[in-house]
Amino acid sequence: xxxxxxxxxxxxxxxxxxxxxxxxxxxxxxxxxxxxxxxxxxxxxxxxxxxxxxxxxxxxxxxxxxxxxxxxxxxxxxxxxxxxxxxxxxxxxxxxxxxxxxxxxxxxxxxxxxxxxxxxxxxxxxxxxxxxxxxxxxxxxxxxxxxxxxxxxxxxxxxxxx
Amino acid sequence: xxxxxxxxxxxxxxxxxxxxxxxxxxxxxxxxxxxxxxxxxxxxxxxxxxxxxxxxxxxxxxxxxxxxxxxxxxxxxxxxxxxxxxxxxxxxxxxxxxxxxxxxxxxxxxxxxxxxxxxxxxxxxxxxxxxxxxxxxxxxxxxxxxxxxxxxxxxxxxxxxx
Numbered sequence: 001x002x003x004x005x006x007x008x009x010x011x012x013x014x015x016x017x018x019x020x021x022x023x024x025x026x027x028x029x030x031x032x033x034x035x036x037x038x039x040x041x042x043x044x045x046x047x048x049x050x051x052x053x054x055x056x057x058x059x060x061x062x063x064x065x066x067x068x069x070x071x072x073x074x075x076x077x078x079x080x081x082x083x084x085x086x087x088x089x090x091x092x093x094x095x096x097x098x099x100x101x102x103x104x105x106x107x108x109x110x111x112x113x114x115x116x117x118x119x120x121x122x123x124x125x126x127x128x129x130x131x132x133x134x135x136x137x138x139x140x141x142x143x144x145x146x147x148x149x150x151x152x153x154x155x156x157x158x159x160x161x162x
Numbered sequence: 163x164x165x166x167x168x169x170x171x172x173x174x175x176x177x178x179x180x181x182x183x184x185x186x187x188x189x190x191x192x193x194x195x196x197x198x199x200x201x202x203x204x205x206x207x208x209x210x211x212x213x214x215x216x217x218x219x220x221x222x223x224x225x226x227x228x229x230x231x232x233x234x235x236x237x238x239x240x241x242x243x244x245x246x247x248x249x250x251x252x253x254x255x256x257x258x259x260x261x262x263x264x265x266x267x268x269x270x271x272x273x274x275x276x277x278x279x280x281x282x283x284x285x286x287x288x289x290x291x292x293x294x295x296x297x298x299x300x301x302x303x304x305x306x307x308x309x310x311x312x313x314x315x316x317x318x319x320x321x322x323x324x
Contacts, residue, residue, distance in 0.1 A: 023213075024283075029225045030196035037192045051185075063191045065319050066230040088321050095321050113319050121186075156318040157227050157275050159250050159257050 039082035201244035
């Protein structure tokens with residue numbers, strides 16, 4: 001069993017490209033989610049659900065629900081990095097948290113909490129994780145179990161809080 | 163004062179283009195948000211924060227927080243429509259809800275609840291809405307006040323609920 005990690009996984013790095021910014025040269029909200037979505041793809045590769053794994057299992061993970069918090073503007077050309085933490089799982093769902101940073105730096109620019117569902121693509125319905133995927137999910141969840149809860153996790157949107 | 167509306171505003175229509183779909187031909191999660199983001203832009207135009215309005219007021223609306231629920235797959239080439247409902251506001255925040263549909267059809271394909279903040283761009287800090295914008299926000303909020311609460315509004319992500 002791997003030792004608990006002291007930091008989330010670094011799952012994706014990219015420069016902010018012109019297609020992703022608005023009239024002000026700032027990263028548009030949807031492209032924060034694209035960065036997190038590409039980080040989810042990279043995580044799924046690590047869990048054995050890359051193209052070969054999807055073909056072998058007939059499974060794929062779908063995003064059910066996603067929450068985003070935007071903390072700081074990100075500008076054209078900046079080098080950014082997504083870090084990923086497993087918050088929990090059951091037999092067919094994976095609850096995770098991504099944070100966006102300038103590459104190698106501590107301050108969080110944005111956060112996304114997500115719930116993913118394992119789906120049998122032929123049957124088009126939810127299915128338990130294939131056994132090798134379940135083992136990897138459990139190992140990663142164990143490795144992340146002592147990480148602190150992220151600042152925005154579990155949040156609902158309301159005018160009553162700022 | 164306008165009469166209360168019986169339906170949310172239709173704010174954005176588009177076909178699903180090849181750049182937005184994954185290896186399966188399904189709309190990728192980030193591009194649902196792009197559709198909602200473009201619908202927010204269209205709403206802001208109606209509230210007087212189009213390019214001329216931003217220049218006149220020195221204000222712009224920033225997304226603070228966003229929640230997305232994915233209900234049904236959307237495929238390459240489908241014609242979709244975003245409908246928008248104001249859930250609430252204060253002097254500098256706008257709380258809204260977008261839903262995604264096949265154009266002209268009732269079933270909801272996805273939903274997004276959002277909190278936007280009015281910002282003085284020169285000062286880079288929150289500011290009360292300019293008076294003409296505030297009046298339009300209030301009129302639209304009144305028009306929407308009798309619409310039913312959307313299915314997913316106010317939700318937090320948790321493994322304890324499905």
